[in-house]
Amino acid sequence: MQIVVCLKQVPQVAELPWDPATGRLKRDLAEGMTDPAAKRALEAGLLLKAAGGGELIALTMGPPQAEEVLREAIALGADQGYLLCHPALAGADTLATSQALGAAIRHIAPKLGLILLGVASSDSETGHLGAQLAEELDLAAALNVEQWQLSPNALRVQRVSDGFLETLELDLPALLTISTQAPEPRDTPLGGLEDAFASGQITRLGPEEIGLDPARSGLAASGGRMLRVYSPAAQKKAVLMRGAVKKSVQELLARHGDRLGGIIGRDLGAAE
Amino acid sequence: MDFNPCSKHRLVRKTVREFAEAELGPIAAEIDRQGRFPAEVVEKMGPLHYFGLQAPRDLGGAGLDTISYAIVIEELSRVSAGLGLCVTVHNSVALYPLLRFGTPEQIKRLAPDLISGRRIGAFCLTEANAGSDASGVETLAVAQGDGYVINGTKIFVTNGGVCGLALIFAVTNPENPRQAASVLMVERERPGFSVGEIEELTGMRCNPVSSLFLEDCRVPAANLLGRPGQGLKIGLAALDTGRLGIAAQALGLAQAALESAVKYAKERQQFGKPIASFQTIQNYLADMATEVEASRLLLHRACAQKDAGQAFGAAAAMAKLYCSKVAREVTNLAVQIHGGCGYSQEYDVERYWREAKVTEIYEGTSEVQRMVIARDLLSRPV
Numbered sequence: 001m002q003i004v005v006c007l008k009q010v011p012q013v014a015e016l017p018w019d020p021a022t023g024r025l026k027r028d029l030a031e032g033m034t035d036p037a038a039k040r041a042l043e044a045g046l047l048l049k050a051a052g053g054g055e056l057i058a059l060t061m062g063p064p065q066a067e068e069v070l071r072e073a074i075a076l077g078a079d080q081g082y083l084l085c086h087p088a089l090a091g092a093d094t095l096a097t098s099q100a101l102g103a104a105i106r107h108i109a110p111k112l113g114l115i116l117l118g119v120a121s122s123d124s125e126t127g128h129l130g131a132q133l134a135e136e137l138d139l140a141a142a143l144n145v146e147q148w149q150l151s152p153n154a155l156r157v158q159r160v161s162d163g164f165l166e167t168l169e170l171d172l173p174a175l176l177t178i179s180t181q182a183p184e185p186r187d188t189p190l191g192g193l194e195d196a197f198a199s200g201q202i203t204r205l206g207p208e209e210i211g212l213d214p215a216r217s218g219l220a221a222s223g224g225r226m227l228r229v230y231s232p233a234a235q236k237k238a239v240l241m242r243g244a245v246k247k248s249v250q251e252l253l254a255r256h257g258d259r260l261g262g263i264i265g266r267d268l269g270a271a272e
Numbered sequence: 273m274d275f276n277p278c279s280k281h282r283l284v285r286k287t288v289r290e291f292a293e294a295e296l297g298p299i300a301a302e303i304d305r306q307g308r309f310p311a312e313v314v315e316k317m318g319p320l321h322y323f324g325l326q327a328p329r330d331l332g333g334a335g336l337d338t339i340s341y342a343i344v345i346e347e348l349s350r351v352s353a354g355l356g357l358c359v360t361v362h363n364s365v366a367l368y369p370l371l372r373f374g375t376p377e378q379i380k381r382l383a384p385d386l387i388s389g390r391r392i393g394a395f396c397l398t399e400a401n402a403g404s405d406a407s408g409v410e411t412l413a414v415a416q417g418d419g420y421v422i423n424g425t426k427i428f429v430t431n432g433g434v435c436g437l438a439l440i441f442a443v444t445n446p447e448n449p450r451q452a453a454s455v456l457m458v459e460r461e462r463p464g465f466s467v468g469e470i471e472e473l474t475g476m477r478c479n480p481v482s483s484l485f486l487e488d489c490r491v492p493a494a495n496l497l498g499r500p501g502q503g504l505k506i507g508l509a510a511l512d513t514g515r516l517g518i519a520a521q522a523l524g525l526a527q528a529a530l531e532s533a534v535k536y537a538k539e540r541q542q543f544g545k546p547i548a549s550f551q552t553i554q555n556y557l558a559d560m561a562t563e564v565e566a567s568r569l570l571l572h573r574a575c576a577q578k579d580a581g582q583a584f585g586a587a588a589a590m591a592k593l594y595c596s597k598v599a600r601e602v603t604n605l606a607v608q609i610h611g612g613c614g615y616s617q618e619y620d621v622e623r624y625w626r627e628a629k630v631t632e633i634y635e636g637t638s639e640v641q642r643m644v645i646a647r648d649l650l651s652r653p654v
């Protein structure tokens with residue numbers, strides 16, 4: 001059985017400026033890292049492989065430097081990596097991305113058992129990709145999965161949806177997006193990194209190798225268009241509190257008690 | 273010549289930074305104040321290969337190149353220089369000499385426990401009357417039967433309180449002053465081996481630096497590293513490598529201080545503006561950043577020389593001399609930029625400042641580094 005984990009390289013900083021003209025993030029301003037949500041999916045893949053064997057394949061679509069996330073995946077225990085990289089793929093939205101990844105998976109995983117993704121990437125946070133990829137490949141899918149159990153022909157998973165705990169069973173091959181409540185990703189061993197760079201197997205693929213129709217790739221195939229991106233305007237307002245200290249403190253708590261309590265982790269309303 | 277870090281070095285840095293910030297970040301100030309060795313973190317570091325950074329993969333090490341090694345020590349020290357010290361001393365002056373000078377039998381018997389971190393290594397040269405002058409060692413190892421009986425006291429032993437294997441420099445041939453000392457590897461559990469009080473240090477306080485006592489401590493001849501009389505040679509080879517680690521440690525401290533200073537200068541307002549808007553502060557920051565970059569280049573070049581199999585002793589001494597000086601100056605400016613807060617334990621910069629100083633002292637003082645550099649310089653044909 002082959003397990004494919006889709007990993008995305010995201011900028012390392014939390015708040016990245018964007019280009020006001022195009023609405024796209026200025027990704028070149030920050031170092032890249034593996035998307036934290038995708039790392040949960042990789043961890044799930046590693047646990048599944050340890051329990052049931054099979055081949056764990058790491059797949060990413062991105063610029064040449066996105067190869068780093070594949071090296072990291074191999075350092076952690078993935079068997080090999082595929083980098084889907086070509087100028088024609090640039091500017092893809094989640095729909096075009098799902099078409100490209102789908103074509104790549106058909107090409108690299110003839111014995112596909114499972115596809116794993118993070119719930120939503122830390123940079124764009126749409127959470128669309130898993131569902132779109134399942135549609136593209138016509139697979140059973142469960143999103144936001146916290147626990148799983150694999151038997152030879154079916155996969156039983158658990159997730160919280162709308163406050164209810166759901167247990168689902170899926171036929172294989174299937175697709176899961178892994179919740180941020182799933183097991184914590186393990187640390188990368190330094191010797192794994194050495195191996196990943198010395199002998200890790202990474203293959204670069206373009207649209208031609210995977211038989212992707214140019215009309216179904218990149219910006220051209222993207223269904224959504226970003227019309228406007230903006231920061232919600234923040235207002236600074238100075239409030240002067242007068243009178244006795246006790247009164248001022250009470251007033252402060254009344255106005256901002258929730259937020260202050262949130263910061264220090266205490267219910268200030270309960271205190272006296 | 274490519275001055276950009278390669279993808280591997282970037283990923284090594286990112287990996288260690290993430291680990292150090294997550295595991296050591298929250299406790300770095302506390303373990304310094306309490307003088308507590310963070311055994312719980314060290315335990316996690318073993319399986320991640322931090323205690324076999326350059327040991328071969330087939331022995332369970334990480335098999336890293338020397339630039340990666342320097343990056344690991346820099347990143348650990350950027351968060352906790354005391355733990356960076358533990359890791360560099362273990363790898364460079366305990367494990368490395370064993371792997372380089374040990375017999376296959378010794379490596380098979382002693383290396384796995386070091387590489388896995390089950391035993392922490394220590395390097396014991398310094399004594400009351402032997403500091404910069406390594407020939408002053410008075411600890412005596414007398415050949416007896418199939419082994420040696422060791423008597424003496426070692427001081428300022430990094431990792432002393434937690435070490436599982438100590439490399440002891442002891443006189444075996446008193447009649448031959450040039451080849452008097454040998455290195456004996458002593459396991460912690462050997463009768464006659466004991467740990468003295470932990471030093472109350474100015475910095476590196478999470479590292480249990482201590483004295484070690486050897487009282488009629490018997491070790492088999494199989495624990496002699498190299499040949500009798502090779503002590504000085506082994507010690508100097510170990511220190512060449514060790515100095516790269518101390519340079520990296522100093523660099524990590526300087527980097528941490530620079531980052532703190534930039535952050536504080538942007539936040540702190542005086543005269544109605546962030547202090548970062550004042551030209552004097554900008555000049556400080558510019559000089560700090562320049563020195564940190566220069567340090568890193570010098571260090572990485574020395575590491576590359578080692579990996580290329582070239583002589584690197586003088587380059588390592590230059591890197592150590594320069595990085596430690598920069599660490600002292602940059603941490604000092606970082607305190608200055610923080611004003612009164614810089615002198616308070618509320619902020620990390622006072623710790624960086626306390627810790628930077630010792631990088632000019634151990635593994636050869638700056639005066640000794642200059643001696644090494646000058647000797648190399650003057651020995652070249654003109």
Ligand SMILES: Cc1cc2nc3c(=O)[nH]c(=O)nc-3n(C[C@H](O)[C@H](O)[C@H](O)COP(=O)(O)OP(=O)(O)OC[C@H]3O[C@@H](n4cnc5c(N)ncnc54)[C@H](O)[C@@H]3O)c2cc1C
Nearest residue numbers: 395396397398402403404428429430633634635636637639
């Ligand atoms: C935190 C810490 C950890 C340490 N860890 C270890 C360890 O793990 N193992 C170990 O063996 N040692 C260790 N040391 C000891 C350290 O290596 C020595 O302190 C150092 O080598 C200097 O020796 P000394 O203290 O005896 O100073 P001295 O040698 O007495 O030097 C005093 C001063 O005189 C200068 N000086 C000496 N000789 C000359 C000369 N010929 N020309 C010009 N100047 C000279 C020195 O540079 C220095 O400024 C550690 C020390 C500290 C503080």
